[in-house]
Structures are given as C-alpha cells and as structure tokens.
Amino acid sequence: MAAAAHGNIDIFGLLLARTTNLHAEGRTNDGRDLLGMALDGGNPGIVETVLERLPPMQQWTTSTRRALGAALLGGDKEQIRLLLRKHSMPPTPEGRNVPFLAYSIAGSNSSLFRTLLACGADPNTVLPSRCDKDFLALLSSNSLRSYVEEDRNLTVVMLAAGLGQDDYLRALLDAGANRNRLTSRDRMSALDIAAETGHWRAAQILLGGGPPPDQLRLEISLALQRVALVKNGVPVYRTQCSTGRPGYSTKRGEFVITNKERYHRSTIYHVDMPYFMRLSCLDFGMHAGYVADHPASHGCIRLPEDAARKFFSEIPVGTVVTVQ
CATH class of the missing domain: 1.25.40 (Serine Threonine Protein Phosphatase 5, Tetratricopeptide repeat)
Incomplete structure (x- = not known):
C-alpha cells in the first residue's frame, strides 16, 4: 500500500x-x-x-x-x-441515489451520456424509488415528475421519452433498451409516458415510425366540427365530425395514433366503435359513429362511416393528429 x-x-x-x-x-x-x-x-x-x-x-x-x-x-x-x-x-454521484446515466439525460449532458453508453452502461438502468431533489428539479414535466416520485421501476428509456429527448431515446434503443417494460404501480410503458407528456416524436420512435406531420397529418377543428386530411401541407379530404359535448370535452393538443382496432367496443359505455383509432394511448380516439351537427360524444371524435373507413385504411399508426 x-x-x-x-x-x-x-x-x-x-x-x-x-x-x-x-x-x-x-x-x-x-x-x-x-x-x-x-x-x-x-x-x-x-x-x-x-x-x-x-x-x-x-x-x-x-x-x-x-x-x-x-x-x-x-x-x-x-x-x-x-x-x-x-x-x-450503476454508478451514482457521491451522496446521490440517481445514476449518472439518468442525470446525463435529465441534464442534457450529451458527452457524459454517450461516453457511459459506449462503455457499457446498462440501457435499461432503473431509477431508484427515492430520487434526489436536484434530479427532480431537472424534470420540467409535472406529470413525469409525478411518475418518477410515485411509481416504481421507471427506466432511463421512460425518462428520455417523458422528457422528449429523442436523440437519447434512439441511442438507448439502439443499445438494446427494452421499450416494452412497464412500471410497477401504473403499468406504464415508455410509449404511455411519451404520449402522456405530449412528446409525439418520442411516441413515433417507440412505435417504430410514423409519417412526418408536414407530409401527412389530421387536423380536427372543435369549433367547426370538421376533420381535414392534410398531405404535404395541402388538405386533400375533409369530413364532418362530432366531438365531446359539454361536460365531456374532447382534449386539445397534438396526439399520435398509437393503435387501431377494426372492431372495438367501449368498456366504459358498452357501445361498438368501428374503425377505432386510439390517440396517444389515452381513453379516447376516432371512430365511426352517429355524427350530429353539434358536439355530441363522450370525448371521442365520431366520424361518418365512410370517412372512418378511409382513415383507418390509409392513415398509419404513428400519424400526428392535431385537435384545436
């Protein structure tokens, strides 16, 4: 010695x-x-x-x-x-519980992140049950911070998805990260967290792809009760729709079609919802149904059957849907 x-x-x-x-x-x-x-x-x-x-x-x-x-x-x-x-x-800073890899993602420290990952850091690194206060302060999203504080077994993939750190997310997946792991309490996946926090690009990455919105997207107008299919910046198809009635307002924002079901039945209202296209893993979506001349649904976007069939067949999972 x-x-x-x-x-x-x-x-x-x-x-x-x-x-x-x-x-x-x-x-x-x-x-x-x-x-x-x-x-x-x-x-x-x-x-x-x-x-x-x-x-x-x-x-x-x-x-x-x-x-x-x-x-x-x-x-x-x-x-x-x-x-x-x-x-x-995994290594942590002295006196801290959160691994360096998670700090590098939350703090946008690309050099540290890429060095650790290239040297064999586990791309499935799990956050501790109690995270450090200075780490939590780096999380800009209240919903993500809530998951980190209250749920268990969140991975760095979920962290990158919830922060919209797309380059970090791709690198973790390329390194072999498991995109399908679930948290312990709420059974949330990285895709669920990306969708919940409004990061449609991260959601597309986790879905395995999706068209850029400047090439293909849907635009829904709550005021006009209309839907426009937009290709390369030009509306190519329009249809009437019926959105959420008072007390059941349809959510506004940018969403991603995360899955499609030809034959879907609501477990809440026990009604059929043909050509169902779920938005951002949430409890609403687009489907064929009765289209009134005013908002009449429980929050979903009802479409005429021919329009629903067209969208279902022509629009892939991962397509961005704007509701405004």
Whole structure:
C-alpha cells in the first residue's frame, strides 16, 4: 500500500511479482483502501493494476467513484469499461441515489451520456424509488415528475421519452433498451409516458415510425366540427365530425395514433366503435359513429362511416393528429 500511495511503480512491481493475492479490496486502519492510495499516488500504471485486480462488487465505493471520475475527465474509455464491468449496480454521484446515466439525460449532458453508453452502461438502468431533489428539479414535466416520485421501476428509456429527448431515446434503443417494460404501480410503458407528456416524436420512435406531420397529418377543428386530411401541407379530404359535448370535452393538443382496432367496443359505455383509432394511448380516439351537427360524444371524435373507413385504411399508426 505504501508503494501505491507514493506512486512507486518499480517497488510496486517487485511486490506484485512476489504475491498471488494483491488484497485490492483490503483497507488500512484509517479506512483507506489500495485503490484510494493508488489514486493518491497518481501513477496510472498502479491504478490500472489495482483496478484489474479488484473483485466483482455490487456497490460503488468512494475510491471506485473517484477512479470513474478521473477516467471520465481523462476520456479513458477502457478504464470506464473496466469499472462498469466490476460493478453490478450503476454508478451514482457521491451522496446521490440517481445514476449518472439518468442525470446525463435529465441534464442534457450529451458527452457524459454517450461516453457511459459506449462503455457499457446498462440501457435499461432503473431509477431508484427515492430520487434526489436536484434530479427532480431537472424534470420540467409535472406529470413525469409525478411518475418518477410515485411509481416504481421507471427506466432511463421512460425518462428520455417523458422528457422528449429523442436523440437519447434512439441511442438507448439502439443499445438494446427494452421499450416494452412497464412500471410497477401504473403499468406504464415508455410509449404511455411519451404520449402522456405530449412528446409525439418520442411516441413515433417507440412505435417504430410514423409519417412526418408536414407530409401527412389530421387536423380536427372543435369549433367547426370538421376533420381535414392534410398531405404535404395541402388538405386533400375533409369530413364532418362530432366531438365531446359539454361536460365531456374532447382534449386539445397534438396526439399520435398509437393503435387501431377494426372492431372495438367501449368498456366504459358498452357501445361498438368501428374503425377505432386510439390517440396517444389515452381513453379516447376516432371512430365511426352517429355524427350530429353539434358536439355530441363522450370525448371521442365520431366520424361518418365512410370517412372512418378511409382513415383507418390509409392513415398509419404513428400519424400526428392535431385537435384545436
């Protein structure tokens, strides 16, 4: 340990040649370990040797966090990979519960995010049950913050989706992240969270695609009770519709068609809803039904049957629908 602390690679090498057990995990009476002393000594060769001899461990120590910080600062990807492989738990900042990978997404730290992911950070990293206050302060969406605080087993994929961090989301999926995992309490997927927080681009990514809205979209006017199919910026088809009556107002905003059912029956109102196209995983959508000359539904967008059939057959899942 003295050789490591003084950074004396020659003496350290001689001692290493005479022992079969480096006792890299051992500690001195004052609580210091060999890695910490090697870091204090400042000799990269000794630090690397100690790291290689470390046994697999679950939790990160002060010394392994120091080593990770130094490797990140110096851009030493091999050492970062080695440290990540040695630990079964993801690294967190000292005194924090939330992993570095989640902080990098919430804080838009692209350099840290891409370095960790390239070096083997788990793309399915789970947020802790109790997140740090400074991390929660980075979450701009109240609904996302509510899920993070109250639900369990949210992953960094869900975090990226809920923040609308599209590039981070793609990178996580490319690295093998599971887009279909569900939270424990509310059984929410990353797609549900993207839709709930209004990030239609993230929803399209999780759906596997969708047309750009400047090429294809639907526009619904609540005031006019009309729907327009818009292609390349030009309305090519219009139809009447009937939206939510007073007390059941149709939600406004930008949505994505997240699934379609030719034969759908409402579990709430026990009525058939042919050619059903659900909007953003929510409890409403577009379907064939009686179209009055005024708002008359329980929140869905009722369409004439020929229009519903046309939209159902021609408009793919992932298409953006604007309700205004």
